[in-house]
Amino acid sequence: MPLPFNLQRLPSEALDLLRFMGKTPGSISTDYMEEHSGLSARLIGKSIRRLINYDYIIMNVRDEYELTTEGKVAVQELAVHDAGANSDETLRTRPGQVIQRRLTVVIPRSFVVNRPTDMYFGVNPPTPDNPTLADSIQVELRISSVGGKLSGSNVSLEIPPDRAAAPGKLTLTPTQLGKNVRVRVDAFQSVDITTLEPLGGMYFDVTVSTEVEPGDSTSRAVGMDLMLRSMK
Numbered sequence: 001m002p003l004p005f006n007l008q009r010l011p012s013e014a015l016d017l018l019r020f021m022g023k024t025p026g027s028i029s030t031d032y033m034e035e036h037s038g039l040s041a042r043l044i045g046k047s048i049r050r051l052i053n054y055d056y057i058i059m060n061v062r063d064e065y066e067l068t069t070e071g072k073v074a075v076q077e078l079a080v081h082d083a084g085a086n087s088d089e090t091l092r093t094r095p096g097q098v099i100q101r102r103l104t105v106v107i108p109r110s111f112v113v114n115r116p117t118d119m120y121f122g123v124n125p126p127t128p129d130n131p132t133l134a135d136s137i138q139v140e141l142r143i144s145s146v147g148g149k150l151s152g153s154n155v156s157l158e159i160p161p162d163r164a165a166a167p168g169k170l171t172l173t174p175t176q177l178g179k180n181v182r183v184r185v186d187a188f189q190s191v192d193i194t195t196l197e198p199l200g201g202m203y204f205d206v207t208v209s210t211e212v213e214p215g216d217s218t219s220r221a222v223g224m225d226l227m228l229r230s231m232k
Contacts, residue, residue, distance in 0.1 A: 004077045008160065010054070012135050013039055014047040015078060018056065022075030027064035097230045099133050101126065101159060103141075103187060104223040110207045111148075113177040121155045121185075122167035123226065133161035134230045138190035139199070141168070148181035148206070149173045159228065178210035189228060199226050 007015065020037040021028065033044050048065065051057040056071035067075065106120045121141055126132045141155040155168035174181050184203040188196035202224040 004081070006054075007074060007077060007081075008162075010050055011047070013043040014050045017044065017047040017051065018071065018075055019078055019082075021057065021065070021067055021071070022078070027060050027062065027066035029064045033065075097131065099126070099131055099228050099230060101226050101228055102223050103139075103185075103226050104221050105183075105185065105204070106219050106221050107172075107206060108217050109220050110209050110217075111172065111174045111181070112209050113174045116151065116171040116173045119170050119172055119183075120167045121157065121169070123157055123159050123165040125164040126162065133159070133228065136160050137228050139165075139226065139228075140188045140190055140196060142186045142188070143170060144184045145172060146182045147179055147208075148175055148183075172206065174206070174208040176208070178208055180208055181206040185224075187224070187226060189226075197229070199228070200224060 010018075016039060017033070017037060020033070020039075024032075024036075030041075030044060030048070033039065034041050037044065039047070048057065051071070052059075054070075055068055056074050057065045058068055059065055102124045104122050104124065106122070108117060111117050123139070137159045139157045139159055141157065143150055143153055143155060149172070151171040155170060157165045157168055159165045172181065172183065182203055182205050184201060186201035187199040189199055191197055202222070204222045
């Protein structure tokens with residue numbers, strides 16, 4: 001069962017803090033949170049800021065935090081989601097479990113020489129009969145080309161557990177009339193701030209029109225499977 005849209009914007013630690021506050025009557029201090037929630041002081045501070053920004057919690061005159069009306073509704077939505085997720089153990093992701101998603105690159109069927117043209121990079125939503133990721137995963141794409149100029153060499157995609165990733169974009173400018181451009185894409189899963197795990201790569205050829213105009217603007221898609229490792 002997917003999270004309600006309003007809760008998908010929150011990081012997992014903020015959702016955990018919401019769950020904790022929903023089970024704790026009255027207002028609570030940050031010291032109490034650190035002692036009993038299982039979250040570090042850094043994650044608690046980060047979560048508090050996000051929850052205040054979304055009007056889920058407020059600070060009272062005793063410098064303690066309590067749920068707002070919106071926060072209480074969010075806690076109820078989380079409880080319904082968690083009950084649904086726990087009802088089907090076969091679709092729960094274990095730490096280290098590998099989940100397959102698909103990277104797709106959408107491009108025109110034909111490019112025009114010396115004209116910057118958009119290429120879109122995206123990842124599909126999970127299929128209904130497969131396990132979903134426990135949390136969002138960051139994937140870094142490194143792009144290179146032979147016979148063309150790219151507007152950049154990297155695309156970052158955040159892959160949500162229950163829906164498609166918001167697409168990234170680069171432009172490609174062919175430099176030789178009528179000569180195809182070869183594009184290579186290498187994918188990496190971001191494990192932490194300094195570690196990238198390789199997910200494989202692919203290459204494809206971009207057709208360049210033999211005339212200066214107009215090229216074929218209809219789209220085609222190329223892709224590869226990504227074997228993503230759940231981090232939780």
